[in-house]
Amino acid sequence: MPKLPDPTIGDTSWFVHDRFGLFIHWGIYALPARHEWVKHVERIRDEDYQKHFDHFYPDLYDPTVWAREAKNAGMKYFVVTSKHHDGFCLWDSALTDYKATNTPWRKDLLKPMVEAFRAEGFKGGFYHSLIDWHHPEFPIDGFHPMSDDVEFREVQKGRDIRKYAKYLHGQARELLTEFGKIDIMWFDFSYSERDWGWSKGKGKDDWQSEELMAMVRELQPGIIVNDRMEIGGDFKTPEQYQPRGWMEVDGKPVMWEACQTLNGSWGYDRDNLDWKPVEMLVQMLVDTVSKGGNLLLNVGPNARGEFEPKAIERLRSIGEWMRLHGRSIYGCTASDFTPPPDCRYTQNGNRLYLHLFSWPFRHVHLDGLADRVEYAQLLNDGSEIKMRVIDPIQEANLVFMSGTPGTLTLELPVQKPAVAAPVIELLLKE
Ligand code: GLC
Numbered sequence: 001m002p003k004l005p006d007p008t009i010g011d012t013s014w015f016v017h018d019r020f021g022l023f024i025h026w027g028i029y030a031l032p033a034r035h036e037w038v039k040h041v042e043r044i045r046d047e048d049y050q051k052h053f054d055h056f057y058p059d060l061y062d063p064t065v066w067a068r069e070a071k072n073a074g075m076k077y078f079v080v081t082s083k084h085h086d087g088f089c090l091w092d093s094a095l096t097d098y099k100a101t102n103t104p105w106r107k108d109l110l111k112p113m114v115e116a117f118r119a120e121g122f123k124g125g126f127y128h129s130l131i132d133w134h135h136p137e138f139p140i141d142g143f144h145p146m147s148d149d150v151e152f153r154e155v156q157k158g159r160d161i162r163k164y165a166k167y168l169h170g171q172a173r174e175l176l177t178e179f180g181k182i183d184i185m186w187f188d189f190s191y192s193e194r195d196w197g198w199s200k201g202k203g204k205d206d207w208q209s210e211e212l213m214a215m216v217r218e219l220q221p222g223i224i225v226n227d228r229m230e231i232g233g234d235f236k237t238p239e240q241y242q243p244r245g246w247m248e249v250d251g252k253p254v255m256w257e258a259c260q261t262l263n264g265s266w267g268y269d270r271d272n273l274d275w276k277p278v279e280m281l282v283q284m285l286v287d288t289v290s291k292g293g294n295l296l297l298n299v300g301p302n303a304r305g306e307f308e309p310k311a312i313e314r315l316r317s318i319g320e321w322m323r324l325h326g327r328s329i330y331g332c333t334a335s336d337f338t339p340p341p342d343c344r345y346t347q348n349g350n351r352l353y354l355h356l357f358s359w360p361f362r363h364v365h366l367d368g369l370a371d372r373v374e375y376a377q378l379l380n381d382g383s384e385i386k387m388r389v390i391d392p393i394q395e396a397n398l399v400f401m402s403g404t405p406g407t408l409t410l411e412l413p414v415q416k417p418a419v420a421a422p423v424i425e426l427l428l429k430e
Contacts, residue, residue: 001333001335001336001347002246002253002292002333002334002335002336003253004253004333005252005253005254005255005292006252008224008233008234008235008255009217009234010217010222010223010224010225010234011183011222011223011224012224012234012235012255014076014077014123014183015077015123015183015184015224015234015235015255015257015294016255016294016333017330017331018076018077018123018294018330019076019285019288019289019294019295019329019330019332020073020074020075020076020285020294020295020297020322020329021075021076021077021078021079021124021257021294021295021296021297022070022073022075022077022078022079022296022297022298022299023078023079023080023127023259023266023296023297023298023299024066024078024079024080024081024113024298024299024300024301025081025084025127025266025267025268025298025299025300026080026081026090026109026267026268026300026301027081027083027084027086027088027090027267028049028052028053028056028086028088028103029052029084029086029088029267029268030267030268030300030301030302030303031051031052031055031056031303032052033268033269033270033271033302033303034269034270034271035265035266035267035269036084036085036086036265036266036267036300037085037267038267039085039086039133039145040085040133040143040144040145042145043145043146043147043148043149044145045145045146046134049086049145053088053098053102053103054103054104055104056100056103056104056105056303057103057104057105057304058105058109058301058303058304058305059304059305060304060305060306061109061301061304061305061306062305063112063113063115063116063117064116064119065306065307066113066116066117066299066301066307067116067117067119067120067122068120069307069312069315069316070117070120070122070315071120071121071122072315072316072319073315073316073318073319073322074318074319074321074322074323074326074329075122075297076121076122076123076330077122077123077124077183077184078117078122078123078124078125079124079125079126079127079184079186079296080110080113080114080124080126080127081126081127081128081129082110082126082127082128082171082175083128083129083132083171084127084129084267085129085131085132085133085143086133086134087129087132087133087134087135087138088100088134089171090108090109090110090113091108091109091110091111091174091175091178092108093171093174094174095167095170095171095174096135096167096171098134110179111179114179114180118180123183123184124182124183124184125182125183125184125185125186125223126175126182126184126185126186127186127187127188128171128172128175128185128186128187128188129187129188130168130187130188130189130190130202130207130228130229131143131188131189131202132164132167132168133145135164135167136159137159137160137161137163137164137167138159138161138164139156139157139159139160139161139164139199139202140152140153140156140157140159140199141194141196141199141200141201141202142194142196142199142201143191143194143201147196147199153198153199161202161206165206165207165208168207168212169208169211169212169215172185172212172215172216173215173219176215176216176219176220176223177219181220182220182223183222183223183224184223184224184225184226185216185220185223185224185225185226186225186226186228186237187207187212187225187226187228187229188226188228189228190202190203190204190207190209190228190229190230191203192204192205192206192230203230204229204230204231207229207230209229209230209231210231212229213225213229213231213233226257232249234255235254235255235256235257235294236249236254236255236256236257237256237257237258237259238256238258238259239258239259240259240260240261240264241258242258242284242287242288243256243258243291243293245291246291246292246293246334247291247292247293253292256292256293256294257293257294257295257296258284258288258293258294258295258296259295259296259297259298260281260284260295260296260297260298261276261297261298261300262275262276262281262297262298262299262310262311262314263275263276263310265300266298266300267300268300268301268302268303268308269300270302275310275314276314278314278317278318278321278420279420279421281297281314281318282318282321282420282421283344283355283357283420283421285297285318285329286328286329286344286346286355286357286421287344289328289329289332289333289334289346290334290335290339290344290345290346290355291334292333292334297318299311299315317420318420321419321420321421324379324380324419325379325380325419325421325423327348327351327353327379327425328346328353328355328379328423328425329346331348332346332347332348332353333346333347333348334346334347335347335352337352337366337367337368337369338367338368339354339366340364340365340366340367342356342357342358343355343356343357343364344357350427350428350429350430351425351426351427351428352373352425352426352427352428353379353423353424353425353426354366354410354423354424354425354426355421355422355423356421356422356423356424357421359412359416359422360412361414362411362412362414363401363409363410363411363412364409364410364412365404365407365408365409365410366407366408366409366410366426367404367406367407368406368407369406369407369408369426370389370405370406370407370408371389371408371429372408372428372429373387373408373426373427373428373429374427374428374429375426375427376410376424376425376426376427377424377425378417378422378423378424378425379422379423379424379425380417380419380422380423381417385410385411385412385424386410386411387408387409387410387411388408388409388410388411389403389407389408389409390402390403390404390407390409391403392404392405410424
């Protein structure tokens with residue numbers, strides 16, 4: 001087996017087993033429906049963004065439906081935005097008026113969500129934005145929607161990050177004391193390396209990350225925390241790209257979780273056409289686990305509180321693949337064997353899973369596996385796959401393939417199984 005990461009402070013045992021989670025980005029940015037950064041991108045002032053708060057009424061919201069869709073997709077944990085960069089809070093925080101309970105909807109949206117997912121057996125927790133474009137003490141920087149307004153910047157230059165940090169810590173305390181057991185906390189994000197000349201980015205000193213982390217771990221022993229507070233964490237979070245191999249820090253493998261969108265946007269983005277095909281999504285999940293990581297796949301529910309049809313369609317197709325192939329994902333990790341081109345291995349003890357991203361004609365050759373495999377079968381239907389070791393001195397001729405030392409050759413049907421990514425389960429000899 002590959003070298004495993006050192007344990008971290010939090011309990012990652014469930015995390016590295018479950019492998020597949022649902023990310024939910026939901027807030028009043030679902031109304032403009034033009035990406036969750038719309039306030040920044042379109043430089044929208046508070047008074048103009050207010051209309052989305054004033055018209056927030058998610059009448060079709062039923063978190064039980066969300067939890068069922070996620071469960072059917074094969075997901076095992078959820079991470080939901082308690083607050084995104086626009087500062088809007090989904091729960092009834094005592095520390096702000098800028099929350100769901102003050103919109104026309106009037107009700108807390110987070111409690112029922114946590115309850116619904118828990119009822120379906122999910123682990124989970126919160127994405128909580130470190131950034132806040134609504135809070136009056138959050139100093140204006142280059143990401144702030146008001147960053148171009150020099151006059152506003154001048155008037156607001158007395159903002160005190162320490163007062164904001166107090167609010168941030170206070171809200172984190174609420175999230176970690178009022179919702180029962182929380183397994184994962186996902187803070188977002190630090191950018192102290194940024195320098196706009198007139199303002200600098202923010203990072204651990206601004207968030208008072210060490211204190212925040214200590215409080216989080218004290219309130220929820222065993223919780224795992226991501227790495228975006230600039231002081232490390234239990235796992236790394238590559239975003240919208242697939243790492244080329246197991247992620248490392250200082251040359252050592254670490255726990256990691258790729259976060260990916262269905263269409264390039266996290267928040268609901270009505271006119272977006274960049275939907276990833278199901279095969280690509282399944283391959284991303286496989287690729288992630290083949291490199292020792294997790295996949296947190298996002299859905300951005302709409303303003304009425306539903307997953308849009310294109311998202312549901314994809315979740316269900318992934319779920320159909322997971323129903324047949326979950327064995328090659330849950331409890332699996334990277335393998336030391338090197339797969340053939342266009343293939344990925346995952347491994348769980350003596351079960352090695354060969355995922356074929358393209359379907360070759362009749363044969364696939366597995367280097368290093370001659371005499372190592374007891375039995376081989378297609379996972380989607382449990383049908384036997386015949387194995388051969390071709391004599392290495394055999395030369396290719398009219399009808400025979402040549403052999404190479406140590407190679408196991410599998411005989412495949414000409415027809416690719418009708419699944420998003422076929423998997424062959426190889427039972428290794430003890
Ligand atoms: C980012 C973005 C954001 C998204 C997130 C997910 O850094 O600011 O909108 O919530 O990452 O990883």
